[in-house]
Amino acid sequence: MCGILFSLSNKDKVINNEHWEILKELNARRGPDAQDLKQVNICHNNDQLALQFFSTVLHLRGPEIVPQPRFNPDTGNVLCWNGEIFGGIRVACGQNDTEVLMEQLEKADSDIELLSLLTTIEGPFAFVYYRADTKKIWFSRDCLGRRSLLWQRSENGPFMLSSVVQASMDWEEVPANGIYCIDLESKEESEMRACGAPIKLFPWTYNDPQDKLETLQAGNLTFPFPRLNTTVPTDLTPIENEDTEPEIDNQMEQAIKEFSDELSKAVKNRVADVPYLNSKGHARIAILFSGGLDCICLAALADKHLPVSESIDLLNVAFENPRIEKARIQKVKTKKNKNKKNLEEKPVVEESVVEKQMIEEAVRSIYDTPDRLTGRAGVEELRNIAPNRTWNFVEINVPYVEAMEYKQRIIDRMFPLDTVMDLSIAMAFWFASRGRGVINNTIEYESHARVLISGLGADEQLGGYSRHREAFRQGSWEKLIIETQLDVDRISNRNLGRDDRIMSDHGKEVRFPFLSTDVVNGLCKQPIQLKMDLRFNRGIGEKILLRHVARKLGLINASRNWKRAIQFGAKTAKMTGENRIEKGQHKLS
Known part of the structure; x- marks a missing residue:
């Protein structure tokens, strides 16, 4: 970098x-x-x-x-x-x-x-x-x-x-x-x-x-890759259950092998030649880790290409969001009042103690965001398939006051992008890439890895967004191909420059194995139904090719995870609550 x-x-x-x-x-x-x-x-x-x-x-x-x-x-x-x-x-x-x-x-x-x-x-x-x-x-x-x-x-x-x-x-x-x-x-x-x-x-x-x-x-x-394969499937076997994982036929088996090989090669190229710059045994590689399908597959592949004696940092960020916490505490109070109607009258002091305990419980869990919960589950699955590896699950907890302290610096780094959504995403990436948190619940830890691995690019190419499912609903395979081609075409002018500026602010470099041009080339050539089959329900049909790869890697639980945008998974969306009607595409005031 x-x-x-x-x-x-x-x-x-x-x-x-x-x-x-x-x-x-x-x-x-x-x-x-x-x-x-x-x-x-x-x-x-x-x-x-x-x-x-x-x-x-x-x-x-x-x-x-x-x-x-x-x-x-x-x-x-x-x-x-x-x-x-x-x-x-x-x-x-x-x-x-x-x-x-x-x-x-x-x-x-x-x-x-x-x-x-x-x-x-x-x-x-x-x-x-x-x-x-x-x-x-x-x-x-x-x-x-x-x-x-x-x-x-x-x-x-x-x-x-x-x-x-x-x-x-x-x-x-x-x-x-x-x-x-x-x-x-x-x-x-x-x-x-x-x-x-x-x-x-x-x-x-x-x-x-x-x-x-x-x-x-x-x-x-x-271009180093072609336009998408526009062949429309005509002889697919009817599905009996949209919630059942589809059987793997010979064509899919070949696609899994080709994709797995190219993705593994891309990961190897991005992790194996990073120089050792310190003698303290710090991890050279860190994964931006929500526990989701994309990042956990990359973590499992990185494990195959790094000496087992090296640790790998898994950076998992969560924010204190006052708007969400206020709503959570109010919900606890409301539930308590409803329960009170069904109970006999009790002393006021006991009610106060119960209420205090319930509110304290809500506050204690402010960093148990969706990405934190899937992250914890994900690291356990990685430890099961690679028990000899030290996986540092770094819980990066960001208090609201600290987020606001660095808000203007983050706005400067993401410029010229300047929307509410840009800030929500950039804030999550900035604190995640800084790498300061705790491991094993209590031990303060700072990641010194200079190379960060990101799963960006999988959703665009493998049908991970809700708009892909909507396109399929409206116009079947033909419209799905058009929507996916649009996503591939837009990769270059959307958010990558912003993400590079944000994470490099800490003297670190982010790398995107799913955007290796060899990986993109291979995926563009595959028929659409091998990459995504949206006849199946959420958590099965989108990114179906990657889900098969995950199962081959032993990531059975993670293979059922579905897409969650980082601003919602880490709870950075609408942190201030100043304007409830403010939308993600709106310019920052």
Whole structure:
């Protein structure tokens, strides 16, 4: 994980030094291990341009810290890289992927070769790369938008890119729709410009992978996965009981094997090569853990690819929500008053004691949120299938006062996203990724794992949302395929940039095995009914393929869990209770 900060300016469009220093500080939180600045001055159309590259590094690859920006004094080329190369370009175990990528980029003899190289990368990334011989600046996010990159394109100011900004600044997320190029030598007209130079987009498109070179020559990039298989099932066996797990036929057995293998490989790539950075025996890997189907499968697969002597942290967050607790206590009181009518009159003092005990019981359980309860059940199931592993179930309890103390910082980190729902989700992720809680009920514990594993991406591809069930109800398999394709198409422009900014604020990196482009590729090719069969009831039909994988892993109980959004599972939704009619899509006041 790294922080990227870049500016292109001239004498008429100068940098606000105060803003620049703020951005440097914010990016340093993402990369506390190394920070460096490189400036390049060039002449463009009789104008002096200044290119500033500032990078921060969180050491996660190789035995030694590799500072950024990477600069080659022989060629004048500069690279700021925030990403992980898990495939496409060979990075040997123990190698640093930034160094490998820089070497490969230096060998590219043309724009076509450079684009071809970048599109082969399997893994999340955002980058800025300056090619001195062509005076071109390349920048992008990966096609699924798994890393944050924002831009400021003011007509009256410099062009700037940053991994993170403050909410008071005028910035937008760089769309994850292709690779952008600023050609400082070109005089072409363009709708987008940076200090007078045109900004060209090479967009992602769905094309035959065999025609990749031809596509590049036409100025387009080929997605590493196809559109969804649109074959509509016509010969399915009628179901007799919507609450019974379906039998596994040969086609499903093959799908389970292929999906399980690809997902296991994706997990291995994301957990097995994290360097040992301390001698205290802390866990290298932590799972964002609600106990739900997605995260518990990832935890079980991580167990297969890490030495059994290592512990794994399971981060489970719960919030004190005054609105919910007030309603809970009122419910206790109401129940007590109803019971009183059915009992003989008792002394007032005894009533007071009973009432006090009931209210105290309600208060004691304020952190027993839905995700906490499924989390406890989930860790017990993991301990059953992997009893030799130390599973640190970290109960992260967040008092209301502390949540409000950090509210503005969280709003700043999630910007430019700014809705009520964004805040509810971001707050849960921010405190979860900080990793401070207790284990074994009483022992204070702080997770030092720098790599966080998230189950995001499973619901979009495997029919985990209620909208998938509604689409199936309205238009059967045809409409379900359309709805699922929409979800896959929207992954890149929804929430991943926000989640990256939130969790990296603690100097940690989040990784998404379900969004490995190899996993996405495999799932896109599968017929729809093998991924989800919504003829079956909730807890069975959605994500049916993953449920089968869970049972193969020995996670019998977890295989029946269904989707619960984190803001409801951790109880961050409408924490203040200031506006009961406020909806999740509403802008923050």
